[in-house]
Amino acid sequence: MDAETVETHYAKHHATYTANLNKAAEEAGVADQTIEDILANLDDVVDEAQRTALKNNGGGFYNHNLFFEEITPGGAKEPTGELKAAIDEAFGSFEELKKQMTALAIGQFGSGWAWLSKDAAGKLYVSKSANQDNPISLGTGQTPIFTIDVWEHAYYLKYKNLRASFVENLWNLVNWDVVAKNYKG
Numbered sequence: 206m207d208a209e210t211v212e213t214h215y216a217k218h219h220a221t222y223t224a225n226l227n228k229a230a231e232e233a234g235v236a237d238q239t240i241e242d243i244l245a246n247l248d249d250v251v252d253e254a255q256r257t258a259l260k261n262n263g264g265g266f267y268n269h270n271l272f273f274e275e276i277t278p279g280g281a282k283e284p285t286g287e288l289k290a291a292i293d294e295a296f297g298s299f300e301e302l303k304k305q306m307t308a309l310a311i312g313q314f315g316s317g318w319a320w321l322s323k324d325a326a327g328k329l330y331v332s333k334s335a336n337q338d339n340p341i342s343l344g345t346g347q348t349p350i351f352t353i354d355v356w357e358h359a360y361y362l363k364y365k366n367l368r369a370s371f372v373e374n375l376w377n378l379v380n381w382d383v384v385a386k387n388y389k390g
């Protein structure tokens with residue numbers, strides 16, 4: 206991943222979502238809640254404009270936190286320990302997980318995300334979502350542990366229209382110690 210993409214994505218896009226989330230949370234009176242609680246309880250926000258602002262900017266904040274943390278340089282280059290066992294149980298192998306999640310990421314029509322998530326029992330699932338939606342705001346009962354951002358802003362400066370090349374390369378950047386930490390969470 207090139208420096209210009211990361212700089213624009215993190216210091217501009219992510220910063221804007223964060224600022225707009227803070228504003229929306231103040232307006233909706235939920236600024237004292239965790240981001241997970243805000244996203245899980247959007248239905249409690251009666252005002253539609255406030256609810257939409259929280260869903261989009263709260264999702265943008267949460268999703269990008271996960272994304273940028275998981276590509277922290279260093280760490281294990283592939284899943285190990287309990288996480289590896291859970292991946293093997295759910296998908297058969299790490300290669301199969303990569304195949305399924307890559308297909309979801311490439312197949313997401315328009316802007317969105319692909320997800321690896323766990324349920325309360327530690328079982329793993331893959332999914333995709335549009336816009337800044339995520340498994341928490343969608344009410345799936347799952348907690349994301351790894352994600353792929355397939356908004357054009359995540360790859361267009363370097364990869365132009367070649368989303369598949371970006372997704373294939375992203376697997377090389379993942380710090381699996383961070384994902385293991387998210388799994389234990």
Ligand SMILES: [Fe+2]
Binds near residue numbers: 214269
């Ligand atoms: Fe993004």
